[in-house]
Amino acid sequence: MIIRFAGFGGQGIVLSSYILGQSAVFDGKKAIQNQSYGSESRGGECRGDVIISDDDIYELEPSDNDVLVAMTQPAYDKFIPMLKPGGTLILDQDLVVTDSKLDPKGITKHGISATDIAFKKFGRKIIANMLILGFMNTLLGLVGAEMLEKAIIQNVPKGTEKLNLDAMREGIKLAGQK
Numbered sequence: 001m002i003i004r005f006a007g008f009g010g011q012g013i014v015l016s017s018y019i020l021g022q023s024a025v026f027d028g029k030k031a032i033q034n035q036s037y038g039s040e041s042r043g044g045e046c047r048g049d050v051i052i053s054d055d056d057i058y059e060l061e062p063s064d065n066d067v068l069v070a071m072t073q074p075a076y077d078k079f080i081p082m083l084k085p086g087g088t089l090i091l092d093q094d095l096v097v098t099d100s101k102l103d104p105k106g107i108t109k110h111g112i113s114a115t116d117i118a119f120k121k122f123g124r125k126i127i128a129n130m131l132i133l134g135f136m137n138t139l140l141g142l143v144g145a146e147m148l149e150k151a152i153i154q155n156v157p158k159g160t161e162k163l164n165l166d167a168m169r170e171g172i173k174l175a176g177q178k
Contacts, residue, residue, distance in 0.1 A: 134171025
């Protein structure tokens with residue numbers, strides 16, 4: 001499974017991809033993660049790719065993706081052509097407007113108001129990425145939730161573990177309502 005997280009620097013794109021990759025390893029799978037971001041980290045284009053497999057992984061730079069997580073309009077516009085037909089698009093529905101003419105055939109779309117919920121429920125927009133991680137993982141069944149929690153605890157700034165876990169669990173709850 002090839003997952004691309006995309007948005008602006010400062011949204012936790014790279015952190016999300018790293019956490020998902022580490023969660024997969026904790027879950028007994030093989031995973032690699034790589035990232036790309038502009039010279040201006042906050043506000044610049046940013047992406048993080050994760051490949052998760054039960055088998056050895058030989059591809060380091062995926063050319064197409066099974067899943068695209070788009071947290072900004074420019075991210076959707078740039079990376080939607082690289083989503084495989086029949087793939088899954090997960091988007092921050094308040095920040096991204098899809099265009100059926102751009103979408104590959106047969107994709108499944110899942111929207112969540114991640115940034116809005118993060119701000120209104122938790123007072124911090126920056127944890128929208130954790131909402132999306134919980135949401136996506138629940139919908140796609142990529143790794144065990146306890147492995148995702150373990151990776152979050154190990155990788156978020158000290159003192160923010162509970163906040164990030166609460167946001168991830170809110171994403172799980174919202175996915176369960178779909």
